Amino acid sequence: MQGVTIGIKSAKDHSGYISIGDNVSIFSNSIILGNLDIGNNVTIAAGSFVDKNIIDNSVIIQKRS
Numbered sequence: 001m002q003g004v005t006i007g008i009k010s011a012k013d014h015s016g017y018i019s020i021g022d023n024v025s026i027f028s029n030s031i032i033l034g035n036l037d038i039g040n041n042v043t044i045a046a047g048s049f050v051d052k053n054i055i056d057n058s059v060i061i062q063k064r065s
Contacts (some may be wrong), residue, residue, distance in 0.1 A: 003029040009051075021056070 004026055008016040016035035024038055027046040032038070039056035048062045 005031045005033070007033060008035065009033050 006018060006020075006026075008018075018032060018034070019037045021038055021040035021042065023041045025043045026032070027044060027048075029046055030044050030048045030050065032044070032050045034051045036051070036053045038044075038050070038054045039058065041057045042054050043059045044050060044054075045059070045061040048060050050060060050062065054060060
């Protein structure tokens with residue numbers, strides 16, 4: 001997980017959490033922010049930006065603009 005950022009959206013939001021399921025692959029330079037759930041058997045491609053929940057058995061390829 002080189003260059004991966006996982007965290008809440010703001011320093012003021014201390015109530016948030018990120019739940020990462022089993023068998024999740026997160027590739028380099030991905031950013032995961034917010035109060036969200038990542039399901040089981042998920043692959044997040046390199047350079048993806050995630051700020052929404054991800055259901056089980058998903059592949060996320062979402063490039064930042």
